[in-house]
Amino acid sequence: MQARPALIAGPSQVATRLKDLARAGAAPLRRARALVLLDGAAATAFAAALACAVDALATGRDFQGWLALLAVAMIARGVMAKLAGEAGARAAALVKTAARSDAATALMARKPGGAMSSGDATTALVEGVEALDGHVSRFLPARFAAAATPLALIAVAAIASPIAAGILLGALVPFIIAMALxxxxxxxxxxxxxxxxxxxxxxxxxxxxxxxxxLAFQAESRITRDLARSADELATRTIRVLRVAFFSSGALEFFAALSVALVAVYCGFNLLRLLPFPVPEQLDLKRAFFVLALAPEVYLPMRRLAAAYHDRQAAEAATASLIALPCPQPRPAAPILTAPPVIRFSGVSVHYPEADAPALRDFNLEVPAGRIVALLGPSGSGKTSLLNLLLDLAPLSAGAVLIDGRPLAELGALSGQIAWAGQHPLITPGSIADNIALAHRDATRQQIEAAAQRVGLAGALAMRAGGLDAWLDERGGGLSGGERRRLSLARAILKPAPILLMDEPTANLDAAAEADLLADLREAAVGRTTLIATHSQAVADLADHVVRLT
Known part of the structure; x- marks a missing residue:
């Protein structure tokens, strides 16, 4: 297993990155924050209605109006909680979409042999992005509410009882210390x-x-033990996270309950005039009940923040892995090629980071515009690496690749202007027609049928229920190796691109099928600058020029 790179992102970098990501969901976050503030106002109305209803009941006055206000406040709080949750979820969806797009772009720019392993990169893209959900949807609104609502409610409580408000304010100190620890x-x-x-x-x-x-070395049991040990380590660390979360929640609940109890004791003894010390206020039932009903609401935003604090920590840990992804370098927009270009390889060397020797060294070749050049040679001679250079899938270690005299390094990505038929064609879940038109979504049904006919897929389609509309899974289930290759060729033929690259276009085909396909390959290359990597002499004979690699 590759060594995991150290996460060098510091707390300030992580905090800055989280703020940048949160901007994608700024509008729904503002709605969520406004709603949690309104929830504080509804809580005040609820406490006031409850206190007035109890006082009216105790004095024999009509209390039905206060009960109606109490019901309205309860319903309003429920509606605002629902709307705030929906706004937070919408903000989280927007942030995750932006983060996933950035992470996927960074992964596409990751060079082979980079410091970050594929496992780390995949975890960052999937688990790292998902860890942002709770941070945005729950923690950020809860943090805003915890910063504003408690002090506002304490100020309201001070109108009824400054002493009770002082108790609530003083109890916030150990609460905040416990949260920080x-x-x-x-x-x-x-x-x-x-x-x-x-x-x-x-x-x-x-x-x-x-x-x-x-399997060849019969090491299944040892590999199973390694995976089980790593899984046990993950389970142990997960239990530790849960243990801290439960302990912190218990401590915070204790301080919240203690502060409410102190307010209740003060209000009760003040009403009974049994306080052992003088105070500059004398409470009545209405004010005492209002402060007592409001006291739990003071700590409710802090308790919600404490419950969501683990989401914050998980997001910070995940963001460090997202920051560790390679930053793609900005590239200029690719020029629009209106005609087949001249492609020139000048002193090109390709050396993969994990390889001991270069795949190519000091290679020179000029492909005239609109001509076909075949690269003939044994496996490992660098044929595919030359094609991958044009697709930005191989590292250019030395030399230059020129397109119509312009260095490839100064051009944008040319993949949109290259028709590609590789050794391992990509199959996506969808119909055969969808897969043929994967690189040319604007193609008509007639064009798709013509491309399939030209590469000899008509026989395979006739044997399938649905023909071009037959469904394929991501593995291309039901297609033979030769049929997959023909599908890839049909895709390349269909795409209107001035450059055509083919890698072993007749592999997995028998001699008769290869002979049937040769004329179609030649026709597909008409009007394009074409490079073909092949082992087949019959395919090489189609070319205007053959380059033999050793």
Whole structure:
């Protein structure tokens, strides 16, 4: 397994990145924050209505109007809680979409042999982005409410009883200290838990890739033990996170209950005039009940914040892994090629980071505009690497690749102007027609049928129920290797691009099928600058020029 890179992102970088991501959901977040503030106002109305109803009942006055206000306040709080939750969820969806787009773009720019393993990158893209959900939907609105609502409610309580308001304000200090201590412990455990998840993901991915070797050396039991040990480590760290979360919640509930109890004792003894010390106020039932009903509401935003604080720590741990993704370098917009270009390889060398020797060294070639050049040679001679250079899938270690005299490094991505038929064609869930038109979504039904006919897929389609509309899964179930290759060729033929690249276009085809396809390959290359990597001499004979690699 590859060594996991150290997460060098500091707390300030993580905080800045979280703020930047939150901007994608700014509008619904503002609605959520406004709603949680209105919830505080509704809580005040609820406490006032309850106190007045109790006072009216005690004095024999009509209390039905206060009960109506009480019911309205309760319904309003429920509606605002629902709307705030929906606004937070909408904001989280927008933030996750933006974060996933940025992460996917960064992964597309990741070069082979980079410091971050595929397992770490996949975990960052999937688990890291999902960890932002609770931070945006729950923590950010709760933090805003906890910063504004308690002090506002204490100020309202001070109108009825300054002493009770002082008790509530003083009890906030240990509450905040307990939250800070719990948050520090939760942050460390959340980071450790996310690291364990990345390691397990990387280990599992590496072992799946090496499964044929594992089976060949009968190392199943040892690999199973390694995976079980990593899974146990993740479970242990997850339990530690939960333990800290439960302990912190218990401590915060204790301080909240203690403060409410102190207010209740003060109000009760004040009403009974049994306080052992003088106070500058004498409460009546209405004011005492109002303060007592409002006291739990003072700490409710803080308790909600404490419940959502783990979401904050999980998001910070995940954001560190997102920051570790490579930053794609901005590239200029690709020029629109209106005619087949001249492609020139000048002193080109390709050396993959994990390889001991370069795949190509000091290679020179000029492909005239609109001509076909075949690259003939044994496996490992660098044929595919040359094609991948044009697709930005191989590292250019030395030399230059020129398109109509302009260096490829100064151009934008040319993939949109290249028709590609590779050795391992991509199959996506969908119909055969959808897969043929994958690179040219504007193609008509007649064009798709013509492309399928030209590459000899008519026989396969005739044997399938639905023909072009037959459904394929992501593995291309039901298609033979030759049929998959023909589908890839049909896709390349259909795409109107001035550059055509083909990698072993007749592999997995017998001699008769290859002979049937040769004329179609030649026709597909008309009006394009074409490079064909092949082992077949028959395919090479189609070319205007043959380059033999060793």
């Amino acid at each position: 719990a948050g520090t412990a939760a942050a460390a455990e959340s980071r450790a838990q996310f690291v364990a998840l990345e390691r397990l993901s990387g280990l599992f991915l590496d072992r799946v890739r090496a499964l044929p070797v594992v």
